[in-house]
Amino acid sequence: MEHASHPDIVKRLKRAHGHLAGVISMIEEGRPCVDLAQQLHAVESAITNAKRILIQDHMEHCLGHGMENGAKGATEALAEFKALAKYL
Template sequence: MYHASHLDIVKRLKRAHGHLASVITMIEEGRPCVDLAQQLQAVESAISNAKRLLIQDHMEHCLGHGMESGIKNASDALSEFKAMAKYL
């Protein structure tokens, strides 16, 4: 299922991809570890933010709207929530 937030998630993941490519180049160039750690933090942050947005969007649209429109019963929604919660 495609959501409007997926465009933002792709943008965040592309940013992480760019940071990761920079880290690899920096390692190959022998750059200082402090610079490497800073770039790795940027990669981790971009991925974490993308994951958070995906999970929040899923909970709101797939679980919340599904319950409102009667698509999911409470038991199914709870099971799905538990499955997503392990990625928080």
């Protein structure tokens, strides 16, 4: 199921992909470790933000819909939340 946030997440991940490719090139060029660490931090931040948006969107929409579907939906939503919690 595609969510409204997915295009933004794809954009963020593509940006992270570009940063990561840049880091690989920088390593191959023998660039200073401080520069590498800075770029790796940018990759890490982009991925963390993409994950945060994905999980928040899922919690708001998918889990919210499960809660609206009675006891069975709430039980399934809670199980899904527990599964998501390990990625927070």
